Amino acid sequence: MIAENFNYEAPSTLEEAISLLHEYGDEAKILAGGHSLIPMMKLRFAAPTHLIDINNIPGLSYVKEEGGMLKIGAMTKEVEVEDSEIIKSKYHLFTDATKLIADPQVRNFGTLGGNLAHGDAANDHPAVMFALGASVEITGKDGKRTVPIDDFFHGFYTTSVQHGEVLTEIQIPAASGRFGSAYHKAERKVGDYATAGVAAMVQIDEDGKCTRAGIGLTNVNSIPMRAARSEEVLIGSDLSESVINQAALFASEDCNPSEDLRGNVEYKRHLVKIITKRMLNKAISRAK
Amino acid sequence: MTKKITLKINGAEHTMEVEPRMLLVHAIRENASLTGTHIGCDTSSCGACTILIDGKSAKSCTVLAVQADGKEIATVEGLATAEGLHPIQEGFHLNHALHCGFCTPGMMMRAIELLEKNPNPTEDEIRWGIAGNLCRCTGYNNIVSAIQWTSAKMQGKELPSTEPKFV
The missing domain is CATH 3.30.390.50 (CO dehydrogenase flavoprotein, C-terminal domain)
Structure with missing residues (x-):
């Protein structure tokens, strides 16, 4: 199965990606892990005219505890969550969930940010985020804003992430006691x-x-x-x-x-x- | 519309003009003429198209060729050398781990990353590790045995018996 034709760009900074997203409007889609988007494009359920691949943007992939928060970069891959020592020692539900998400090859690509931004009620991380009381950081032209997970999902494949914006970080109150x-x-x-x-x-x-x-x-x-x-x-x-x-x-x-x-x-x-x-x-x- | 990309497949550079929508598996099979990587389901379910991109196993039917520009790709054709078979190939051969062979290239490429990350996996870890690869002939037991054999071989341990097991 072959997707409809599109233009492909792989910017190396977030600013560049956001400006491309603004330029192309709702004809553009962000390519993160691609393991939901590419199958949809192959089936022609989705036919964006522009794909903005954000895999070449450094600094969007990390798992760290900072200021009383567990922070996960949006481009952190499932496998990186699976292998993270912080996750393995304290946040066992991630270990439970990632093992059940697709298969090892898909987890080498699939990202946490993508799993949420796809806005599919069948994905596993949304429930994890509800349980942990997460918030999601979204970056746009005018800077960053933070949306509690309770306000993030709007409908089928629809989230708070607007055209011209990129989901950049997941913030979770750190485990204590x-x-x-x-x-x-x-x-x-x-x-x-x-x-x-x-x-x-x-x-x-x-x-x-x-x-x-x-x-x-x-x-x-x-x-x-x-x-x-x-x-x-x-x-x-x-x-x-x-x-x-x-x-x-x-x-x-x-x-x-x-x-x-x-x-x-x-x-x-x-x-x-x-x-x-x-x-x-x-x-x-x-x-x- | 087309983009010029270079794929380093098994150490050799392949430069090609591709449409962004071209899938990596098609670039490997059609442009680089390496047909050892198979297309099974074409929906990232079966794992027959599994290759390594920078050492990580990937389903090449769900990756765009342009995404792999400049990356190191390993396919089944790169496993054997002039000295002989790769241990995983030897393991599959000696343990009767294939019947029709369609899943074998993907199965072996996946096993290579599995053993790289976890040189001494348990049977359970092997079964979870190949959960993204379907085989419709063997019932998996011999594939698991082959990966256990290869694990022992690669670590210089005593090799398990390759006598057929009836379970």
């Missing part, structure tokens, strides 16, 4: 999109009380979503079995899956309930 997180998705085969997926994060104080909680859901709503009612019952609780069951029930009630080849609505809600329960228990055990 007794912090645990976990992610799992049910998939039909390796590399498939989730039938349903759940990301969970808890922070627990010395008395065993939950001080922070986050739950994000994958592919069970038209846009990536947070299970807000579930978080409410967790925060301030002792994370007892009944609280976890309630949180899992709320997540299964509040999601809005649609029936497809991966399963019917009832089945997907059931999966959300079970996986939420399991991921909460896993996150809690990791927080000890």
Whole structure:
């Protein structure tokens, strides 16, 4: 399959990329890892007239803790997240998630920024970002702005990133104290999109009380979503079995899956309930 | 519309004029006439087109040729030398790790990066490591054995038996 023809440019600075994006308007697409965009172009679901490859721009790929934040450069590849010592030691849900994203070859290319900016509710990192309470830094002509993940996804393939802008960094409140997180998705085969997926994060104080909680859901709503009612019952609780069951029930009630080849609505809600329960228990055990 | 690019494939420079939409796998097969890299699904699912770009395994049906401009590309044709087969080829040969052979070039290129990053992988790590490569003949067991054999060979360890296993 061959994509429609387009012009290709690979600028070496962010300023240059932004100015090209302004010049070409909505006819241009940013090429990051390309493993969502190129297949869409081959199928002719997308036919941008200009591709702006941002792989040659230095300084967009890093994982670091700084000023109480975990900062991940938008062009950081899945494999780099997988191999990062900071991630492996503290942010276990990334390790859980990246292992389930596509396959090793795709993870050598796919980027975290691209996974979010693609705006697909079936992608895995949106749920991870909801669970961790992330914000996204977007750079445009007039400088940088930061958007909380809750305001980032607008609709099918639509996010806060406007024409002429580039998603540049992901910012996550750093793990502190007794912090645990976990992610799992049910998939039909390796590399498939989730039938349903759940990301969970808890922070627990010395008395065993939950001080922070986050739950994000994958592919069970038209846009990536947070299970807000579930978080409410967790925060301030002792994370007892009944609280976890309630949180899992709320997540299964509040999601809005649609029936497809991966399963019917009832089945997907059931999966959300079970996986939420399991991921909460896993996150809690990791927080000890 | 076309762009002039240079691909360093198995050490040899290939300069070509390509449309930006040309896929890397087509540039390798058609422009550089190296047809050892196969096109299977053409949707980045099967891994038959796996090559190495600067040492990293990639599905060349989902990379544009222009993206690989100036990069070092390794394909199956570069594995064997005048001295003989590459250990991964020897491993596949001795362990009966192929039937039709269609997936083999991609499987071997993927295994090379896997062993480079993790010289002594467990069976589980090998199976996750080749999760992006489909084989419809072997049932994978012999491929896993071949990669285990190659791992031992490359580290100078005692070689596992290559007798067929019936499982």
